[in-house]
Amino acid sequence: MPIFNFNVNNQAVTVDAPADMALLWVLRDKLGITGPKYGCGVDACKACTCLVNGRAVTTCSITVDSVQGKRVTTIEGLASGDTLHPVQQAWLDFDVPQCGFCQAGQIMAAVDLLRRTRRPTDAQIDAIENVCRCATYGRIRAAIKQAAENMS
Numbered sequence: 001m002p003i004f005n006f007n008v009n010n011q012a013v014t015v016d017a018p019a020d021m022a023l024l025w026v027l028r029d030k031l032g033i034t035g036p037k038y039g040c041g042v043d044a045c046k047a048c049t050c051l052v053n054g055r056a057v058t059t060c061s062i063t064v065d066s067v068q069g070k071r072v073t074t075i076e077g078l079a080s081g082d083t084l085h086p087v088q089q090a091w092l093d094f095d096v097p098q099c100g101f102c103q104a105g106q107i108m109a110a111v112d113l114l115r116r117t118r119r120p121t122d123a124q125i126d127a128i129e130n131v132c133r134c135a136t137y138g139r140i141r142a143a144i145k146q147a148a149e150n151m152s
């Protein structure tokens with residue numbers, strides 16, 4: 001099988017995998033990184049969202065060969081040591097998760113939004129397409145606004 005070299009959460013990794021293997025399964029099954037979740041596999045639920053070179057992507061819908069030489073960040077790599085990312089902290093402060101299944105993807109999408117938009121409007125926050133079957137959307141919106149304030 002081909003070998004791919006890329007960076008995950010600030011660590012260089014080398015993976016032996018079929019070129020068309022979804023990045024989600026490489027992360028979960030080959031690298032043991034289980035923060036990104038499988039919900040649909042067809043780029044609909046967004047539970048598998050991670051950052052690739054700083055941009056949110058659904059890892060079920062891209063293949064491992066597409067991240068050769070790139071920088072992948074999962075929820076596991078968001079904090080700096082013991083210091084949570086401001087978005088993670090806001091999520092705690094607003095007690096956002098219910099079952100938690102979608103939450104890693106929600107947080108990664110929020111990080112991407114705040115990288116692009118320092119003060120997102122309600123409409124911009126609501127444009128995040130990550131699905132939450134527990135309907136935590138109100139608290140997600142509040143937490144993103146708090147994180148935006150804390151990051152300004």
Ligand code: FES
Binds near residue numbers: 037041042043044048
């Ligand atoms: S599992 Fe990737 S979008 Fe649903």
Ligand code: FES
Binds near residue numbers: 098099103133134
């Ligand atoms: S917290 Fe349960 S799916 Fe979002």
